[in-house]
Amino acid sequence: MKEKIKARIMDSPKIKRALDRMTTEIIERNRNLKNLVIVGIRTRGIYVGKRISKLIKDMEKVDIPVGVLDITLYRDDFSELEAQHMVKKTEINFSVVKKDVLLVDDVLFTGRTIRAAMDSLIDLGRPKTIQLLVLIDRGHRELPIRADYVGKFLPTSKRENVQVHLKEIDNTDEVLITEPPGIK
């Protein structure tokens, strides 16, 4: 069942501009950049996080470490899934205690992933602050969560899907709105 592509919302230059702008906002807001660490949520949050880290390095010459968070074990729909998700590794090779943690994901939707990510992060230690960066905010929140840095607000209907493709794993940079087949 292939998803039908409805619209191509962002291409490589647009994604780049959004990341540049958000990086500037991050630098403005975090006076002490040396205390900042980035944690990307599997899978595409990792690559967005790595790009942000590189942009900060280019602009401010500060190395920001990037960790990887797998939230599978913190999901709230564990008993309702048809089959369990494959658990992958969490790889955060630095302490988050007293750090300003920038949590990064590709798409913000219901907010449940972010809830799970925050619980998981706090089990690893007590960060000073947690900020959230997403490339796309598509609305339909089910929890009181909002992002500090948003690449693009994208109003969608619930049956639509937002797909973010990144060069690192998808060979191309783009954001698509798709729809399951068979819906007018």
Add this chain to the structure above:
Amino acid sequence: MAFKHKHLLGIQGLTPSEITTILDTAESFYEISTREVKKVPTLRGKTIINLFFEPSTRTRSSFELAAKRLSADIINFNLNSSSTTKGETFKDTILNLEAMNPDAIIIRHSCAGATHYASTFSRSNIINAGDGAHEHPTQALLDAFTIRQQKKDFKDLKIIIVGDILHSRVARSNIFLFGKMGARVTLVGPPALLPQEFEKFGVNLDFNLDRAIEGADVVMMLRIQLERQAKNFFPSIREYRNIYALTAKRFRQAKRNAIIMHPGPINRGVELSADIADSAKSVILKQVENGVAVRMAVLYLLLGGKEREAFD
């Protein structure tokens, strides 16, 4: 890929890709035990029963820690304190425990097939923690996990399993597992403890350890069950030690990067000389450590998701 079984009764019913799924999942769980907060909320609200009709410390506590690190509630029932001593049947014991709505029951029993029987009438996920001389699947999985950490791939590894093959459920589960993963297995032991029928499983048999150990990648020693020695499977412990104990001298015949394994508990100075037990090539304690991660993976894979088809 998804894991579709409701129970874990043995290695025999698993495909190579299912085994790989369990081992890959265990990789992810391994990291949790190295954290400061060694607990994730995944199985919160699930109840697990450890039902042991045979004594065990390692396996029982390994399952207990695995369940607790996943936030499940677990209670232990041991033969001594349970009512089977008052004449209750195996089936009634399980039905009574099940009336308290557990999600999974981990069973060790001295009869081969006990866990399979339990799975025919139980609503819970049944996990075999050793049934007679039949299978001990989680031990084989943690052995495989440990080997994979050291050797990356099973293809064409030469693995020898030495000792009391006849009574060993660990040997049986490992024979199935290593065979499915493409390793070459040789079983070694005195004739009375090495039944000819094992050739059917596609393994080599050898009565001579000095010959079999040449070029081995993995040397797995089994415990000599001293309590069975009364049945005279071999003339004396001393003779057994002379012929089948792993000593530093014998181990030199194995590959240079070979590893030493043992499911425990070890009889220091019987099947393993003391210097070998403590040698840098021994991964015996690594096996125990990995056991928790592997059992977390098994609990996670069995207890996740909605009701699934019963084990074939």
